Amino acid sequence: MEYLKIFFINTALLITLAYLGNLIYKHTITYAPERIKKISWVILAIFAGWISTVFGYRLGEHAIFDLRYVPLIISTLAYPQPFILILIGAGIGITRLTFGINEATVAGVLNLSILGFVCAALSLWVRRSNMAYWIKRLVVILVVNLMNAVNIIAFGVVPDRMYITDIMPITLSAGLVLSLLFAMIIRDFQLDLLRNGQIIRANELLSAQTEELHKNKIILEERAKQLTLASQYKSEFLATMSHELRTPLNSVINLSQLIEENNDSLNGEETKEYAGIIHRSGEDLLMLINDILDLSKVEAGKLDINKEDLNVSEIPELLTLQFSVAARLKGLEFTVTLDSQVPEVIHSDPQRVQQILRNLLSNAFKFTMEGHISLNIRTFEQKEGALQRRWIVFDVQDTGIGIAAEKHDIIFEAFQQADATIGRKYGGTGLGLSISNDLARLLGGFITLHSEEKQGSRFSLYLPL
Structure with missing residues (x-):
C-alpha cells in the first residue's frame, strides 16, 4: 500500500505541475519562438522527474521508487522528437545525483538514460506510424513501463526476487494506470493547444484579409477618383x-x-x-x-514609326522659317542653335521628330507673351554601369507663364492642361504634349520638363544616338 500511496502523491504533484505549466505556457510563452518553447518543455519535464524523486518511496537507505519516468512518456506523446527525449531522459537521470552518489544513484542515471533512448526510438515510430492515436499511447506506455521494470531488475540494488514478487506487481500496475491517466491529460492539453493554434492562425488570417480588404478599398477609392477625374x-x-x-x-x-x-x-x-x-x-x-x-x-498600338536618315542640320532652317512669322507678330525673340558636336545625320523618323518639335514650339509661342523662345540642339552622354549612352537633345525654352511643380506630371496626360482656365484663355485641347510624349517613347527617347510658375519652361526631347 505504501507504493500506491507514494505513487498517488507523485500523481497529484505531477498533475499540479502540469496545470501550473499549462498556465505559464498560456500566459507567458504562447507566442514565444519555437526554440524557447522546446527549452521550456525540457526544463519542465526534468523538474517534474526530480519532484517525483523527492517525494518517492524510499526502500532502505538508497533505493527510491517513484514516477520519474512518466514525464518521459508524456514528452514522447507530446513532443515526439528524439533529441529532446534523450536530453530529458539524461536530465532526469542526472537529477538523481542530487540525493548522493552511490550504487542506487548510478543505477537510476543509467535507467533513465536508457529510457530516454527507448523513447527516442518510440518517437520515430509515433511520427511515422499511421495507427490510431490511442494505440500509439498504449504501446508507448506499455513499452516504457516494461523497460523501466527490466532496467530495475538488471541494474537496481533491490534483490531481484524481492522486486519481482513483492514490488513489481504493485508498481508496474500502478505505473501503467497512472501513465494512462497522464496520457489522457496530455491529450486534452494537446487538443487545447491545437484549438488555440487554430484560433491564432484564424485570427492572423482574418487580420491579413482585413488588411488586404483595406488595401483593396484604398485602391478602389483611388480608381474611383481616377474614373471621376477621367470623366471630368x-x-x-x-x-x-x-x-x-x-x-x-x-x-x-x-x-x-x-x-x-x-x-x-x-x-x-x-x-x-x-x-x-x-x-x-x-x-x-x-x-x-x-x-x-x-x-x-x-x-x-497601331501608330507606325518609319526610321530613316534624318538630316539634323536642316531642322534649324525649317523651324525658323515656320515660326519666325509667329515670333514677329507677338514681338518675341526666336533663336535656333545647333551645337558643333551634333552629328549631321541621325537614324529616326523625320516626320515624328518634326511633329514633336512643332508641338513643343507651338506651346511655347502660345504661352509666352513677352521675352524670347529658343531651340538648342546638343548632345548628351550618360553612363549606365559599363554602358555609355549618347543622346541628341532638343531643348525648347521660353519665358512664358511656366508650370507649377505639382502639375508637371498631369500635363503629359491626354485631355489635360495645367488648369481648367488654360483652354479657355489660350485655346488648345491638351493633346499635343500627350501625343509628343508617346511619340518620343516610340522613338526610343523621352521628354523632360523643367519649369516654375511665372518663370518660363524648358521641355527637352531626348533621342538615342
Missing part, C-alpha cells in the same frame, strides 16, 4: 473640342457664305483675304483631326 477631363475635353472645332468651322462656313452671296461686290484683295482665312481654318481643323487620330493610334 473628358467632359472638359468635349467642351474644349466643340469650341476648337466650331471656331474654324464657323470661319469656313461664314466666309464661304459671304463669298457666295457677295461674289460680285467683292474685289480681288477681299476674296484673297477671305480665302486665306478659310485655308488657315481648314489647316487648323486638319491639325486637330490629325492629333485625335494620332492619339487613337498610339492608344491602339
